[in-house]
Amino acid sequence: MNFLRLVPLALLPASLFAADAALKSAITAKVAADYPQLDAFYKDLHATPELSLAEEQTSVKVAAQLRTAGFEVTEKFGGFGVVAVLKNGAGPTVLIRCDLDALPVQEETGLAYASTVHAKDYTGRDVPVMHACGHDIHMTCLVGTARALATVRNRWAGTLILVGQPAEERVLGARAMLAAGLYTKFPKPDFAIALHDSATLPAGVVGTTEGYVMANVDTVDITVPGIGGHGAMPHMTKDPIVLASRIVLALQTIVSRETRPTDPCVVTVGSIHGGTKNNIIPNEVKLQLTLRSYSDEVRAHTLEAVRRICRGEAIAAGMPEDHLPIVTVSEEGMSSTYNDPALTKRVQGAMTAWLGAGAVKSIDPDMVSEDFSLFGRSAERVPICLFRLGAVAPEKVAESQRTGVPLPSLHSSKFSPVPEPTIKTGVAALCAASLELLAKP
Numbered sequence: 001m002n003f004l005r006l007v008p009l010a011l012l013p014a015s016l017f018a019a020d021a022a023l024k025s026a027i028t029a030k031v032a033a034d035y036p037q038l039d040a041f042y043k044d045l046h047a048t049p050e051l052s053l054a055e056e057q058t059s060v061k062v063a064a065q066l067r068t069a070g071f072e073v074t075e076k077f078g079g080f081g082v083v084a085v086l087k088n089g090a091g092p093t094v095l096i097r098c099d100l101d102a103l104p105v106q107e108e109t110g111l112a113y114a115s116t117v118h119a120k121d122y123t124g125r126d127v128p129v130m131h132a133c134g135h136d137i138h139m140t141c142l143v144g145t146a147r148a149l150a151t152v153r154n155r156w157a158g159t160l161i162l163v164g165q166p167a168e169e170r171v172l173g174a175r176a177m178l179a180a181g182l183y184t185k186f187p188k189p190d191f192a193i194a195l196h197d198s199a200t201l202p203a204g205v206v207g208t209t210e211g212y213v214m215a216n217v218d219t220v221d222i223t224v225p226g227i228g229g230h231g232a233m234p235h236m237t238k239d240p241i242v243l244a245s246r247i248v249l250a251l252q253t254i255v256s257r258e259t260r261p262t263d264p265c266v267v268t269v270g271s272i273h274g275g276t277k278n279n280i281i282p283n284e285v286k287l288q289l290t291l292r293s294y295s296d297e298v299r300a301h302t303l304e305a306v307r308r309i310c311r312g313e314a315i316a317a318g319m320p321e322d323h324l325p326i327v328t329v330s331e332e333g334m335s336s337t338y339n340d341p342a343l344t345k346r347v348q349g350a351m352t353a354w355l356g357a358g359a360v361k362s363i364d365p366d367m368v369s370e371d372f373s374l375f376g377r378s379a380e381r382v383p384i385c386l387f388r389l390g391a392v393a394p395e396k397v398a399e400s401q402r403t404g405v406p407l408p409s410l411h412s413s414k415f416s417p418v419p420e421p422t423i424k425t426g427v428a429a430l431c432a433a434s435l436e437l438l439a440k441p
């Protein structure tokens, strides 16, 4: 067990959190000097997005930047994964992860550097491609951090591992990199950190959350069989529309009657399809669900309850044992992201010392998901911390608050982060967090 994880925040030496003015100004000057190149790198990434598992050119570009910054770079690790290592004497090992992939979205931002890219998706369909989740921001922040920390390497000690992870949007990349031996073929990290841009926080601000920060997600498909027939003779049938309707209502009791009220849980039936015509009772109905939770226990209970309710309602409707609903859970589910509280306190303290108290906010967790969670769920139990980076022009945030009109969300065709000061803030935050963890004794 890591000693620092047992030490209450108040007992940590104050010097750990004290901003070092000379170091800060050296990094700020380096980032300012690099900024035109970082801005160009970002806009190039934004204009040339690649889908999950197809991040070939993106990974080459990120690898080249990290190599130029002085890191030893391994490419094509766990798909198009990039692992860059800088060994700088004895000390802890800190891993920073960014993600490489974009989404099948038609960009509608109107930006001069907007994407017009189309590509074949994994089903072979031609789709538009856009960095609608801001992973291009993450890559640029990682490169800026690499350059800055390499420049001040006489001021820290330990090993820095920078990871460009593919296929986050399909939650396949983290699993692939860990399975390929990320923690055994490279130095095992003592800490892993990541940032994700936010479509609600203003640029210049970061947000942190201790404990659960993102949710378990399971995608469930249910086929509800019936015994079809004429709509005028329902007594000769087993109506799957009535049965599916009962199942939808009964599923609501998983949250309202079976789950402890203080444990967050979401059961959403997002799709229901069955039948073709007014006077025909169909042979089946299909339901599509998304399930969300934080704890492993609630996740397991919810899945068990969905299966039990489907089976029980079908039996109550008189369906035979060999004709019960089929519940299929997708392999693209993801476990929740748990921010190690001790690590998060250190990261938050360092960022506050660096950016100022007004620029670091404690924010609520979300019910979205991230496969960065897996970096903390391997047998090594590496403490992880994912924080949010404000990416919206402050005047747009103010306008949204005034008018009540929501801002374009992540994954929206209109999501357009402002490069500056978002990227500078992201680099400063990652440098502050890294130096906190890699400070020379």
Ligand SMILES: [Zn+2]
Binding pocket: 133, 169, 410, 411
């Ligand atoms: Zn996303």
Ligand SMILES: [Zn+2]
Binding pocket: 133, 134, 135, 168, 196
């Ligand atoms: Zn994302």
